[in-house]
Amino acid sequence: MSHHESHDTEVSHFIRDIIKEDLATGKHKSIATRFPPEPNGYLHIGHAKSICLNFGMAKEFSGTCNLRLDDTNPTKENTEYVESIKGDVRWLGFDWGDRLFFASDYFEKLYNYAEELIRMDKAYVCELSAEEIRAFRGTLTEPGKESPYRNRPTEESLDLFRRMRAGEFEDGKMVVRAKIDMSSPNITLRDPTIYRIRRAHHHRTGDTWCIYPMYDFAHCLSDALEGITHSLCTLEFENNRPLYEWFINQLDVPSHPRQIEFARLELTYTVMSKRKLLRLVEDGLVSGWDDPRMPTIAGMRRRGFTPAALRNFSERIGVAKRNSTVDVAMLEHALREDLNATTRRVMGVLDPIKVVIENYPEDAVEELDAPFHPEDESMGSRTLPFSRELYIERDDFMENPPKKFFRLSPGREVRLRYAYYITCKEVVKDEAGNIVELICTYDPESRGGTADGRKVKATLHWVSAKHAIRAEVRLYDRLFTTPAPEGDKEKDFTTFLNPDSLNVIEAYLEPSLASAAPEDRVQFERIGYFVADKIDMTSEKPVFNRIIGLRDTWARISSKEGA
RNA sequence: UGGGGCGUCGGCAAGUGGUAAGCCACCGGGUUUUGGUUCCGGUAUUCCUAGGUUCGAAUCCUAGCGCCUCAGCCA
Numbered sequence: 001m002s003h004h005e006s007h008d009t010e011v012s013h014f015i016r017d018i019i020k021e022d023l024a025t026g027k028h029k030s031i032a033t034r035f036p037p038e039p040n041g042y043l044h045i046g047h048a049k050s051i052c053l054n055f056g057m058a059k060e061f062s063g064t065c066n067l068r069l070d071d072t073n074p075t076k077e078n079t080e081y082v083e084s085i086k087g088d089v090r091w092l093g094f095d096w097g098d099r100l101f102f103a104s105d106y107f108e109k110l111y112n113y114a115e116e117l118i119r120m121d122k123a124y125v126c127e128l129s130a131e132e133i134r135a136f137r138g139t140l141t142e143p144g145k146e147s148p149y150r151n152r153p154t155e156e157s158l159d160l161f162r163r164m165r166a167g168e169f170e171d172g173k174m175v176v177r178a179k180i181d182m183s184s185p186n187i188t189l190r191d192p193t194i195y196r197i198r199r200a201h202h203h204r205t206g207d208t209w210c211i212y213p214m215y216d217f218a219h220c221l222s223d224a225l226e227g228i229t230h231s232l233c234t235l236e237f238e239n240n241r242p243l244y245e246w247f248i249n250q251l252d253v254p255s256h257p258r259q260i261e262f263a264r265l266e267l268t269y270t271v272m273s274k275r276k277l278l279r280l281v282e283d284g285l286v287s288g289w290d291d292p293r294m295p296t297i298a299g300m301r302r303r304g305f306t307p308a309a310l311r312n313f314s315e316r317i318g319v320a321k322r323n324s325t326v327d328v329a330m331l332e333h334a335l336r337e338d339l340n341a342t343t344r345r346v347m348g349v350l351d352p353i354k355v356v357i358e359n360y361p362e363d364a365v366e367e368l369d370a371p372f373h374p375e376d377e378s379m380g381s382r383t384l385p386f387s388r389e390l391y392i393e394r395d396d397f398m399e400n401p402p403k404k405f406f407r408l409s410p411g412r413e414v415r416l417r418y419a420y421y422i423t424c425k426e427v428v429k430d431e432a433g434n435i436v437e438l439i440c441t442y443d444p445e446s447r448g449g450t451a452d453g454r455k456v457k458a459t460l461h462w463v464s465a466k467h468a469i470r471a472e473v474r475l476y477d478r479l480f481t482t483p484a485p486e487g488d489k490e491k492d493f494t495t496f497l498n499p500d501s502l503n504v505i506e507a508y509l510e511p512s513l514a515s516a517a518p519e520d521r522v523q524f525e526r527i528g529y530f531v532a533d534k535i536d537m538t539s540e541k542p543v544f545n546r547i548i549g550l551r552d553t554w555a556r557i558s559s560k561e562g563a
Numbered sequence: 564u565g566g567g568g569c570g571u572c573g574g575c576a577a578g579u580g581g582u583a584a585g586c587c588a589c590c591g592g593g594u595u596u597u598g599g600u601u602c603c604g605g606u607a608u609u610c611c612u613a614g615g616u617u618c619g620a621a622u623c624c625u626a627g628c629g630c631c632u633c634a635g636c637c638a
């Protein structure tokens with residue numbers, strides 16, 4: 001973890017309290033958590049919250065956190081997903097050591113537990129069809145009816161279950177169900193299915209099984225087998241907790257974990273459901289799961305997010321039971337905060353306008369020294385070539401500036417960062433009236449950016465025209481235009497897609513950037529934070545992604561004044 | 564209309580009987596070779612509502628109201 005991480009924001013939350021209490025009372029000598037994703041998709045920022053919570057609690061209390069892939073449904077899972085999950089967790093900065101597990105590691109044990117349940121007359125093989133089971137289940141307000149197979153002899157169920165395993169029956173022919181209470185007001189307790197027949201190739205166990213355990217049965221037992229003390233999951237599993245406890249109480253298991261539920265993360269201006277994320281990818285609305293606009297960990301990584309920013313964010317949003325939607329500005333703040341501290345400052349001009357310094361020698365080139373970080377000398381410095389023709393940002397010049405505009409305009413003097421003071425003498429336009437060039441003069445006494453006490457109201461970034469390198473710059477913005485893209489029941493969330501979420505431009509950058517390595521992050525001074533694209537960056541054709549812009553007070557002032 | 568859960572500032576979120584932390588956002592102001600950073604200051608007489616208990620309640624009691632969740636051989 002980087003030394004930039006701030007721990008001063010650590011706040012109490014109910015899970016931390018429970019853990020402290022359990023340690024204080026001696027209920028547990030040490031704690032064990034786990035992050036249990038199903039390898040059927042890519043991880044997103046919601047998972048990041050869970051990862052940070054589980055690994056974070058383990059680290060904070062010197063416990064352990066297992067990475068467990070919950071692979072009980074072979075029709076949806078594959079190794080590509082397990083690899084991406086491992087990579088994402090590692091990138092976030094967490095280490096599971098030798099504690100990588102799979103629910104499928106326990107298939108044999110799970111099978112034996114199921115047999116045990118049948119022997120205890122706490123489970124039975126049911127031959128009702130899926131539709132019949134549904135019909136027998138009852139509704140929210142009416143109790144269910146018992147299956148006609150419910151009271152068949154234990155031996156018969158046991159025999160059938162063994163033959164299920166042996167592959168004697170076709171898929172869907174029968175299931176094994178826990179025998180609990182068909183009239184329970186909690187529907188998860190109405191004889192839930194715990195094993196089904198599913199002839200599918202499993203990514204790890206291959207074809208050795210044709211029956212697979214259900215989540216409710218497998219999860220609690222996996223936790224118990226691993227000695228998990230605190231099994232943290234999201235709110236929608238609250239209804240399943242009595243069932244979780246039922247299984248571990250019936251069976252002779254090595255430990256009794258406690259399930260604790262917390263609210264999943266929702267973020268403004270984004271969608272989080274796996275289904276909707278898949279839609280974006282499949283409909284080609286984004287370039288893939290790692291599109292820099294996606295809230296996936298892979299996407300955020302490619303966008304240039306830092307693991308520390310995500311960790312800090314997770315800590316700050318807290319953990320509670322209340323459903324809530326976090327303002328994405330909070331995430332952006334955590335991002336800028338980390339980037340500000342860790343990133344080198346360089347210069348690049350996104351939308352150039354040429355400046356010719358008429359009193360600067362025709363062929364002269366000077367090497368000017370410029371630090372990489374004004375507040376952190378340890379980052380060192382580089383030299384910048386300066387010459388007669390430069391580029392500055394189009395936004396930094398106005399022919400008829402409003403009162404509060406401090407930048408360059410006719411007759412006004414400004415500073416070129418780490419270079420000289422220049423004064424605009426003349427504006428050159430084309431036939432159409434577009435400004436194509438600015439004729440300026442410079443003050444040779446202001447080298448480095450200081451002149452005898454003379455103050456100037458603005459400092460502009462610039463690049464030397466003949467030394468600048470050209471690069472593709474991908475300007476990313478929020479994917480949606482509304483804080484709650486899922487909030488309108490009438491309209492599909494894709495109608496709120498931001499048409500300007502990506503703008504690709506060609507920019508002029510200072511030459512040092514040609515040697516940037518993929519995933520190197522920098523700040524283009526006065527503009528924002530950028531990252532050399534993980535996939536497409538090469539020194540021949542540099543590609544930078546905008547991670548996030550700097551806070552732009554001027555933009556707010558000017559739009560407020562209608563300037 | 565059964566069960567479970569949740570309601571504290573614009574958004575997160577502490578607080579669990581002693582008189583409303585913090586963060587984001589927002590608004591002022593200082594410093595500044597990034598209109599960045601940073602630093603100072605401001606921002607809930609009030610905790611879903613209504614009653615009640617108490618010297619004292621966001622915290623306890625009662626009754627309402629609102630929102631989330633559960634009827635996969637998904638997780």
